[in-house]
Amino acid sequence: MSLARILVPPTAKRGELVELRIAIQHPMETGFRMDNNGRVIPKNTVNTLICRYNGAEVFRAEMGSGIAANPYLQFYIVARESGNVEFNWVDDLGEKGAASAPLQVTS
Amino acid sequence: MILRFAFALPWLAAMAAYAAQPFRPEPLKSGLEFSGAEVRALYQDDFSSPAMLWTTRGEKLWNEPAGAAGKSCASCHQDARTGMKGVSVKYPKVDPGTARLTNIEGRINQCRTQHQQTEPLRYESDELLALTAYVGLQSRGQTVSAVIDAQNRRNFERGRDIFYTRQGQMNLACTHCHDRNFGRKLLNDTISQGHGNPYPAYRLEWQTMGSLHRRLRACFFGVRAEMPPAGSQELLDLELFLAWRSQGLKVETPGVRK
Numbered sequence A: 001m002s003l004a005r006i007l008v009p010p011t012a013k014r015g016e017l018v019e020l021r022i023a024i025q026h027p028m029e030t031g032f033r034m035d036n037n038g039r040v041i042p043k044n045t046v047n048t049l050i051c052r053y054n055g056a057e058v059f060r061a062e063m064g065s066g067i068a069a070n071p072y073l074q075f076y077i078v079a080r081e082s083g084n085v086e087f088n089w090v091d092d093l094g095e096k097g098a099a100s101a102p103l104q105v106t107s
Numbered sequence B: 001m002i003l004r005f006a007f008a009l010p011w012l013a014a015m016a017a018y019a020a021q022p023f024r025p026e027p028l029k030s031g032l033e034f035s036g037a038e039v040r041a042l043y044q045d046d047f048s049s050p051a052m053l054w055t056t057r058g059e060k061l062w063n064e065p066a067g068a069a070g071k072s073c074a075s076c077h078q079d080a081r082t083g084m085k086g087v088s089v090k091y092p093k094v095d096p097g098t099a100r101l102t103n104i105e106g107r108i109n110q111c112r113t114q115h116q117q118t119e120p121l122r123y124e125s126d127e128l129l130a131l132t133a134y135v136g137l138q139s140r141g142q143t144v145s146a147v148i149d150a151q152n153r154r155n156f157e158r159g160r161d162i163f164y165t166r167q168g169q170m171n172l173a174c175t176h177c178h179d180r181n182f183g184r185k186l187l188n189d190t191i192s193q194g195h196g197n198p199y200p201a202y203r204l205e206w207q208t209m210g211s212l213h214r215r216l217r218a219c220f221f222g223v224r225a226e227m228p229p230a231g232s233q234e235l236l237d238l239e240l241f242l243a244w245r246s247q248g249l250k251v252e253t254p255g256v257r258k
Helices: B002-020 B037-044 B052-063 B073-077 B104-114 B126-137 B153-164 B174-178 B212-222 B233-245
Strands: A004-007 A011-013 A017-024 A046-053 A056-062 A072-078 A083-091 A096-106 B201-203 B208-210 B255-257
Touching (some): A004 A083, A017 A046, A017 A083, A046 A072, B153 B233, B212 B233
Parallel strands (some): A011 A096, B201 B255
16 A cells, blocks of 8 residues: 555634645656666556545546656545545556545534 | 976875865855755645655654564664654764764664664665655754764765766866856756755655765766765765765755755
8 A cells, every 4th residue: 555644634613624635655657767678667657536525525636647756635625524534546556545534523 | 207297296285285175165055045946845844745755654664663673663762753863963974883984874774684683775765765764854953963083084085085076077076066156057957055964855856755875876977977886985975075064054854856
């Protein structure tokens, strides 16, 4: 499983915009590079990242060779209920990654 | 013959005097000041800094037992945040056991072979970079203060000689760019003063973390000189000279560079 760092604020007020951030350690191989022996390094990028809030999908990113190594994403959700913010991603080799953090919503 | 000596002697004397008086750039500036606003913003926000992925991994490795001894780094050194505070500012330094100049990478591998009884980590491997960056992080903001004493004087002098000696097809020494021309442009890049204080650092050009030795090798490549292997004695000596030269700057590990 690949390494990632996520930033989810521990608490938020109901209705507040919450900034979520995620950084994934991944080489994001473009498929255009060669190794020292001239062989093509196969393309391997994180192709899908999904963020779920309380089980419902709130954000999805489809990435490809145009994204730099170690992708870093930042986006917003609206805090409604206390629950888990869950990130799932998968790369071209089928390697899956996951990270989650609780978000406490106060009224 | 006599005439030839008459020319050669003052020149040799001048060379010797030049080599004997190493100097620091004035005013001393970290490479961060030359690297542009975007890179500075990336570095200053700890979450957006991609280098922090390696320190996170380093923190895990620090607490993970390894080798036949079943010990982790934390078994002896406890919490790195207290135990490793201010440690890296003194490196590279002479190891009392082996009487050889050692940098953080070397020290970690020494711990692995002697105390954890396992294989040393490969130079430039993600694991070694992660641990080095994590140890370096504990000294971030502290002043680089490598000490030159009788034990490492020879290493310092050799490093100094590498710094001031022309080499490669370009026939350039480190000093020509990093002492005389810092702040000016080399193609699209601004030349820095060539300090080692952010390393290991994430370089956008590499799209990954890299050690100081990797960066030094890139400069050797740039002047088309023979590149000493990472972890070699030449690069260690040069690392010591650079540490002396950047005395007074703050440690930025893990840094971010273009």
